[in-house]
Amino acid sequence: MNLPRLYEMMDRAFDVEEWWPSESEFEIMIGAILTQQTNWESVGRVLEIMRHGGVLSPAYMTSMDRARLEEMIKPCGFYRQKAERVQLLARYLMDTYKGSTSSLLEKEIEEARNELLSLKGVGKETADSILLFAGHRPKFVAAAYVSRVLRRTGVFDSNSYDQVQRFVESSFPHSPDRLARLYALFVQLAKTYCRARPLCHLCPLREECPFPHQERK
């Protein structure tokens, strides 16, 4: 098995259009933090409420009362950390770019990445998600799901974020759209059928599924 072939198989089996729905770059950035170790459906509900409340702008979020922000974020878990971190991000955008997200996202990519990484609560996966989905920049998100799928398919065996990222970026045609789609496909496959308890018998890849049909763990 190799990566282009795995991509074609997953692409035929899954529909990942509109996989990261959003109305603005800032909303994607906030969502990227809220979704850390958290079910996306919970995040979507919170974002919906925020959108409706007119909260989703750097200026407004910077000025918001912390306790009120925490209450809004509570359903996503880790709400104290996340409230602090989204507010720090908003404040950074205000102080550095007058609230313009594109000013950050359109900078030279490694420079933008390093700035994101310097923010509290923004690690590699979150920074790369923001660059890829909000900035449409060619950065692959080497999430845990990705290395899990690559290992089980025998395509690439490493748990190192940097190694997995380098592997994908160097062995796959990497326009932003393709990288985003590839990432979405990995997550869609892994979260649905290849967790701790594999559901291979339900997987739409069926006999084409490259995974060993494990029973458990």
Next chain:
DNA sequence: AGCCAGGCCTGCC
């Protein structure tokens, strides 16, 4: 009734 979720930070080695 547990286990898991579209991670990150800190502290330690």
Next chain:
DNA sequence: GGCAGGCATGGC
């Protein structure tokens, strides 16, 4: 550089 523990709510 890697690893353990903490962070917290909600869905299945």
